[in-house]
Amino acid sequence: MIDYLIIPVIKFVVIFGVCLFFIVYTTWLERKALGHFQLRLGPMRVGYHGLLQPIADGIKNFFKEEVIPENADKAVFVLAPVISISAAIILLAVIPFGNPITIFGKEITLYLANPSIGVLFILGFATLGAYGTILGGWSSGNKYGYMGGLRASAMIISYELSMAFSVIAIIMMSGSFSLVDMVHAQQEGIWNIIRQPVAFFVFFISGIAELNRIPFDMPEAESELCCGYNVEYSSMKFALFFLAEYTHLFVFASLVTTLFLGGWQGPILPGVVWFFIKTFVIIFICIWIRATIPRLRYDKVMKLEWKFMLPVAIANVIVTGAVLALLG
Amino acid sequence: MEKSEIIVVSKGRTEKGHYVKPILIGLAFTLKNFFTRPVTLQYPDQKTKRSERWRGLHRLNVDESGALKCVACGLCAAICPSKAITVIPYEAEGQTRYPEKFIIDELRCIFCGFCQEVCPKGAISLSKIYDYVDYNRENCIFDIEKLKNPDQFEFKG
Numbered sequence: 001m002i003d004y005l006i007i008p009v010i011k012f013v014v015i016f017g018v019c020l021f022f023i024v025y026t027t028w029l030e031r032k033a034l035g036h037f038q039l040r041l042g043p044m045r046v047g048y049h050g051l052l053q054p055i056a057d058g059i060k061n062f063f064k065e066e067v068i069p070e071n072a073d074k075a076v077f078v079l080a081p082v083i084s085i086s087a088a089i090i091l092l093a094v095i096p097f098g099n100p101i102t103i104f105g106k107e108i109t110l111y112l113a114n115p116s117i118g119v120l121f122i123l124g125f126a127t128l129g130a131y132g133t134i135l136g137g138w139s140s141g142n143k144y145g146y147m148g149g150l151r152a153s154a155m156i157i158s159y160e161l162s163m164a165f166s167v168i169a170i171i172m173m174s175g176s177f178s179l180v181d182m183v184h185a186q187q188e189g190i191w192n193i194i195r196q197p198v199a200f201f202v203f204f205i206s207g208i209a210e211l212n213r214i215p216f217d218m219p220e221a222e223s224e225l226c227c228g229y230n231v232e233y234s235s236m237k238f239a240l241f242f243l244a245e246y247t248h249l250f251v252f253a254s255l256v257t258t259l260f261l262g263g264w265q266g267p268i269l270p271g272v273v274w275f276f277i278k279t280f281v282i283i284f285i286c287i288w289i290r291a292t293i294p295r296l297r298y299d300k301v302m303k304l305e306w307k308f309m310l311p312v313a314i315a316n317v318i319v320t321g322a323v324l325a326l327l328g
Numbered sequence: 329m330e331k332s333e334i335i336v337v338s339k340g341r342t343e344k345g346h347y348v349k350p351i352l353i354g355l356a357f358t359l360k361n362f363f364t365r366p367v368t369l370q371y372p373d374q375k376t377k378r379s380e381r382w383r384g385l386h387r388l389n390v391d392e393s394g395a396l397k398c399v400a401c402g403l404c405a406a407i408c409p410s411k412a413i414t415v416i417p418y419e420a421e422g423q424t425r426y427p428e429k430f431i432i433d434e435l436r437c438i439f440c441g442f443c444q445e446v447c448p449k450g451a452i453s454l455s456k457i458y459d460y461v462d463y464n465r466e467n468c469i470f471d472i473e474k475l476k477n478p479d480q481f482e483f484k485g
Binding site: 033035036037038039040041044288289291292293 | 351354355357358359361362364366367368370
């Protein structure tokens with residue numbers, strides 16, 4: 001009873017709450033860091049150095065007027081943010097946050113689930129999240145939204161490939177699809193970022209493209225599509241899209257940590273702390289890239305994927321396989 | 329061969345991987361900015377340092393006894409290019425002239441500082457207050473009482 005009901009529920013509440021807290025404060029971090037990158041201060045007014053800003057934003061979004069455009073396909077229009085946020089949050093279930101800990105003589109694992117196909121689960125649901133973007137753009141009855149949805153679908157077809165191929169190399173190194181096994185495979189102290197630099201490079205760039213972040217933010221290019229797929233969304237529906245985007249960012253950063261940076265492993269400090277330190281370093285790098293590089297032209301983005309990233313990722317898989325076969 | 333309509337902007341840019349080095353330079357630049365002090369001032373709490381010669385709201389100066397220095401000669405009203413100053417003098421028998429009414433329309437004023445320069449008694453000067461705002465036009469027409477103490481109109485947030 002305790003093992004099958006109470007502990008999982010408590011774990012669910014804690015993991016969900018902590019992660020949502022970090023995700024909400026990622027928005028604060030992004031605004032603050034972007035400000036300092038541009039010699040500004042960022043949010044300063046609400047609370048100490050704007051620390052209450054995410055809460056203020058949430059309250060504001062709750063009381064905003066809800067607009068559903070006349071041309072919109074109403075059912076899909078309402079459904080799209082829900083698909084987006086649920087497909088994003090479900091990813092938190094399989095991320096391993098740390099070593100098993102012992103409380104009251106019971107061993108508790110710091111993840112909700114450890115399916116033997118953990119990586120495939122994440123790749124699959126991350127792609128499902130793009131349906132929210134695509135359907136939201138298409139159903140809003142707006143040309144800009146439609147263009148944004150089209151671009152989102154094109155991005156997801158192309159960058160998903162190189163992302164998956166770069167993960168294949170990691171799967172071969174660790175001999176398992178499970179994220180926990182991948183962390184254990186890096187236990188000797190050599191992280192996958194050293195053993196697989198090419199896969200890290202490809203995974204990182206395709207990941208940023210999958211997240212639709214600058215410099216690959218094709219579906220919501222402000223200057224061309226005036227916010228693209230979410231142009232017709234207002235109030236809490238927009239906030240859900242926003243939250244889904246940052247959840248994806250958090251999951252991407254924790255995935256990079258797990259696959260390439262040795263997961264929760266590290267000296268002195270407990271594993272969970274190391275996990276969040278590494279995750280936020282990756283998030284900071286994403287923000288840093290956003291603050292530096294302007295958006296690529298649409299055809300250049302496609303060219304980068306099909307002519308560079310995908311061949312490199314496939315070559316990496318072949319070379320890794322050959323080396324592993326030769327070493328036995 | 330016909331002349332191509334495609335304009336080659338820069339031939340050097342077509343080589344492979346030309347964008348890697350600029351991206352790295354850009355990343356280094358933004359990271360340097362991240363650790364630099366921001367240039368932003370928190371406006372109502374902090375204000376920029378204004379010059380000693382800044383021309384803001386007008387002030388009517390008083391002497392040691394607390395009486396206005398102004399003798400209502402009307403030179404400031406005469407020189408004012410935007411006709412913002414109205415002076416109505418009053419002179420009792422055997423006493424100095426003083427202004428019965430001294431009205432400055434702060435909406436008309438262009439803050440050129442001519443009144444300050446022309447005044448023979450140093451009775452009018454321009455303070456450093458630049459951010460006075462109000463909700464209606466009547467409040468922006470200043471009489472003697474307001475002009476004596478313009479510091480009360482400094483915006484404090």
